[in-house]
Structures are given as C-alpha cells and as structure tokens.
Amino acid sequence: MPKLIKTETGEKLTRQREAVLGVIREREDHPTANDIFEAARRRLPGISYATVYNSLRFLKEAGLVHEIKFGDSASRYDRETDRHDHALCSQCGKLVDFDLPQAAELMKAAARRSKFKPESVHLTLKGVCPDCCK
Amino acid sequence: MPKLIKTETGEKLTRQREAVLGVIREREDHPTANDIFEAARRRLPGISYATVYNSLRFLKEAGLVHEIKFGDSASRYDRETDRHDHALCSQCGKLVDFDLPQAAELMKAAARRSKFKPESVHLTLKGVCPDCCK
DNA sequence: ATTGAGATTTAGACTAACTCTAAATCGTAG
C-alpha cells in the first residue's frame, strides 16, 4: 500500500499538497496564498512558503482547485472548480460565487462579437453585497 | 491664457500627463505601464517612471483612460473608456475590445443570482483570436 | 533491508510591478 494517496490521474498527493487542499476545502471564502500558507502551517508546521505555491500550482493543474485573479492584489483560491462567475463587493471586498445559467449562450454571443474561437467566459459583477447594503 | 490645458472638471493636464494620454490615445493596442513609460520618454525625455504611474492614476480618475487588469502580470491601459468587454487570446495573448449589447440585462441577471446591488459587469472571453486560428 | 533515481521540499535570493518618500521644481494667484 503506497504511503501517498494519488489523484485520479496518478499524481502524488503528498502530505504538503493534502494540507493545502484541505485548507482550501474547509473554507467557505476565497483565501489568498498567504492565508493558505498560514493555515497550512498550523496543520504541518514545517511547510514552506514555496511549497504552498508549488502545491497550489500542482492542485490547479490537477483540476482540484481554481485560481481567481482580480486585478487588485493577490490571487485567491476557490474549492469550486466548475465554471462559475464572481460578484465582488465594492465596499468590503467580499467575493461571492454564483453561476449564470445562460453562460453557454453568452459565450457564443461574445465569440460572434469578438471573432474569437471561444474557450471560456467569465463574468464579474461589481456591486454591494447584501451585508453592506444595510 | 493659462499654460496648462485643464480637463472638463478643471484639473491640470500637465505636460507629463498629456504625454501619457497621448501615448495611450495613439495606440490601438493595450499597452502596459512600462510600454507607456518607454513611449512617453520618447516624447518627453526626462519623464520618470513614477510620474507615468502618477499620471495613469490621475487620468484614470479623470475618466480619460481605462485600466484593465487580468490576473497575469501587468495592468494594461485602454483609451476606450465606455463600458466594454474583453477577449483574450490564449495563444498569443492579444487583447481585443468588444461590447455585448445585452450587458444591462446581464447585470440584472447576475444581480439576481448573487443578491448584490449591481454597479457594473464585465465579461471576459478566453479563446483563440482570428490570427491564431489559422 | 538497502540503494539509487527521480520527485518533492526547503530556505532564501531574486524579480516584476508597483507604491512611497522627501526633496526639487513648476505654475499661478496675489
């Protein structure tokens, strides 16, 4: 019996990678690499900063986590790997996932306009979140 | 007659700011701050890096240029300041503007799903540009 | 059980893209 669990495609899920994945999976929000580093260090005290980045790249490539990059500041990581969109609160910075069911049509419409062969679409809504609305 | 032209809202368009704006307006593409710095230096040899950044912030706040930030690397600047969307080529990195006429409805749909009070929507299409399709 | 090749992890140096700071300079109101 191998010590390391493997992903479906046979890659090694080392202790460090498991810790990083665990951190992302147990959080509802969208932590930055640094948030993940700090949380991972609680599980695996010796883990290094570089390893968190290596693991994030690995997990991303394995399709186990999703990276979200808005212009401002650091990348955020998302346990939700299916296609989805994001709403960003202009007051508090909260980032919320949602899905627009018409995404497939949208992609076609965008492809027609831009003349690109479409691969994916992503929609960002900026606005005020329910909490900040009060 | 004042030496410095002013914007509609009365702020000063200094020589440096004019040079930066000129660079952005004469280009069809979406230059990075560094591209702009290099081109601006050809017009105004002494201009500093910091001033290009200051000017970009100023012009952005004055609504004269638009900043586009994709996750990867540097911000790009756009002379088109009306609402619009972007298509990004996954092969060559080319960035193209287009506009989806249904944007207003889209924003409402996204607001319903996310429960946010909407302010703006932006759509990103990833795909292959016409040139790279061949 | 040992060994060795390759994968992985580590610390810390390095980089890119900005941002900040404090001093110098500029432009305009008086």
Next chain:
DNA sequence: CTACGATTTAGAGTTAGTCTAAATCTCAAT
C-alpha cells in the same frame, strides 16, 4: 516678483510570487 500648493523626480521600499540549488523523501529494484 514672490510664495504657496501642486507636481515631478530619483531612488528606496513593498508585495506577491518565482527561481535555485541543496537536502529530503518515495518507490521500485535489488
């Protein structure tokens, strides 16, 4: 012409992430 606030400048600092090379780990073959 002068003074004051706004702007510009050079260069130091910051942030987020990447790179490097040495150490360590894992697995498979002895």
